[in-house]
Amino acid sequence: xxxxxxxxxxxxxxxxxxxxxxxxxxxxxxxxxxxxxxxxxxxxxxxxxxxxxxxxxxxxxxxxxxxxxxxxxxxxxxxxxxxxxxxxxxxxxxxxxxxxxxxxxxxxxxxxxxxxxxxxxxxxxxxxxxxxxxxxxxxxxxxxxxxxxxxxxxxxxxxxxxxxxxxxxxxxxxxxxxxxxxxxxxxxxxxxxxxxxxxxxxxxxxxxxxxxxxxxxxxxxxxxxxxxxxxxxxxxxxxxxxxxxxxxxxxxxxxxxxxxxxxxxxxxxxxxxxxxxxxxxxxxxxxxxxxxxxxxxxxxxxxxxxxxxxxxxxxxxxxxxxxxxxxxxxxxxxxxxxxxxxxxxxxxxxxxxxxxxxxxxxxxxxxxxxxxxxxxxxxxxxxxxxxx
Numbered sequence: 001x002x003x004x005x006x007x008x009x010x011x012x013x014x015x016x017x018x019x020x021x022x023x024x025x026x027x028x029x030x031x032x033x034x035x036x037x038x039x040x041x042x043x044x045x046x047x048x049x050x051x052x053x054x055x056x057x058x059x060x061x062x063x064x065x066x067x068x069x070x071x072x073x074x075x076x077x078x079x080x081x082x083x084x085x086x087x088x089x090x091x092x093x094x095x096x097x098x099x100x101x102x103x104x105x106x107x108x109x110x111x112x113x114x115x116x117x118x119x120x121x122x123x124x125x126x127x128x129x130x131x132x133x134x135x136x137x138x139x140x141x142x143x144x145x146x147x148x149x150x151x152x153x154x155x156x157x158x159x160x161x162x163x164x165x166x167x168x169x170x171x172x173x174x175x176x177x178x179x180x181x182x183x184x185x186x187x188x189x190x191x192x193x194x195x196x197x198x199x200x201x202x203x204x205x206x207x208x209x210x211x212x213x214x215x216x217x218x219x220x221x222x223x224x225x226x227x228x229x230x231x232x233x234x235x236x237x238x239x240x241x242x243x244x245x246x247x248x249x250x251x252x253x254x255x256x257x258x259x260x261x262x263x264x265x266x267x268x269x270x271x272x273x274x275x276x277x278x279x280x281x282x283x284x285x286x287x288x289x290x291x292x293x294x295x296x297x298x299x300x301x302x303x304x305x306x307x308x309x310x311x312x313x314x315x316x317x318x319x320x321x322x323x324x325x326x327x328x329x330x331x332x333x334x335x336x337x338x339x340x341x342x343x344x345x346x347x348x349x350x351x352x353x354x355x356x357x358x359x360x361x362x363x364x365x366x367x368x369x370x371x372x373x374x375x376x377x378x379x380x381x382x383x384x385x386x387x388x
C-alpha cells in the first residue's frame with residue numbers, strides 16, 4: 001500500500017485480523033455482529049477472529065468482574081480527573097503524549113482501551129502478546145506511534161462497554177450521521193440509555209483509577225468536547241484542557257484519516273461516504289457546542305484551560321508549565337523534566353500536507369467563519385495548504 005490512501009484503495013485492501021469489537025462486552029458485540037445489516041464480505045475473517053476472541057475472553061472477563069468488581073465500585077479518584085478535549089487533528093494526541101510522560105498522571109493505554117473488561121490478572125499478558133503482533137507501528141494516517149503502552153483515548157473503550165460510541169462511525173459507516181449525533185449530542189437517546197452510558201463512563205474512570213493506583217487521571221477524548229456538562233455531573237471538580245488548531249489543516253488532516261480507519265475498522269461498505277461533507281458538519285456542530293457550553297458553564301480558570309496546537313508545538317514546556325500553574329498542579333518541575341526527555345525524542349516528527357478542493361475551501365470560509373473569529377485565525381489558508 002502506498003502512502004496515499006483513498007476510499008477505493010482502502011476497500012481493495014484486506015482488513016487486518018484484529019478488530020476492537022473482539023474486546024467488547026459480549027452483549028454489545030452481539031448487538032453489532034448479529035443486528036447490523038449489510039456486513040462487508042471483506043471483513044469476514046476479521047469478524048470470525050472477533051467471535052473467537054469473544055468466546056475465549058468471556059469466562060476470563062467474568063472472573064475479573066467477580067474478583068475485582070467490588071473494589072472498582074468502591075474506587076474514587078483521589079484528585080480531580082483531567083480531560084483533554086478538542087476537535088480531532090487539533091493536537092489532542094500530541095498534548096496527551098507530552099503530559100502523560102509526567103509520572104504523576106495515570107492514563108489509559110492502548111491495550112486497555114481496546115479491552116476495557118480485561119485490564120487485570122495474568123490473562124493480560126496473553127492479550128498483550130496477541131495485540132502487539134497485530135498492531136501497526138503507526139496510526140497509518142499520520143506518523144504518530146502506536147504501541148500497547150502508549151496513551152490512548154477512552155472512546156474505543158466506551159464503545160466496547162455500551163452501544164453508544166463515536167468510533168461506530170468507523171465501524172458501521174452506513175449510518176455515520178446517526179452514530180455521530182447519538183454519541184456527541186445524544187440525539188434520540190433515551191433517558192435510560194443515557195444513564196447506562198454515564199454509568200459505563202464512570203465505571204471506566206473508576207477502573208482506570210484502580211489500575212493506576214490512585215494517581216491523578218489524565219484522559220484524552222475529542223468526543224468529550226460535547227460532554228463537559230455530563231462529566232461535571234459525575235465529577236464536579238473535573239478539569240478540562242481544550243486545544244484548537246488553525247481550521248484549514250484540521251479539515252485536510254481530518255479528511256485524510258478516514259480511508260485508513262475504514263480499512264481497519266469498517267464492517268460495512270464505505271466507498272460512497274461523503275467525507276468532506278461529514279467533516280464540515282461535525283466540526284461546525286462540535287465547535288459551536290463547545291463555545292455554547294463554555295458560555296453556559298462559566299468554569300473557573302482552575303477548571304478550564306484553553307491552548308492551541310501552534311503554542312504547544314512552538315514551546316511545549318512553556319505552555320505545559322502555564323497549564324500546570326493555572327490548574328495549581330503539584331510536581332511541576334519534576335513533571336517538566338520528564339516531559340522534556342520525551343520532547344527530545346519527537347522533535348523530528350513530520351506532519352502530512354494535504355490539498356483542499358475549491359468548493360470545500362469555500363464551505364470552510366462560510367460555515368467555519370465563526371471558529372476563525374473565535375480563536376483569531378486568518379480566514380485565508382496558510383502557505384502550506386494548497387487549494388485546487
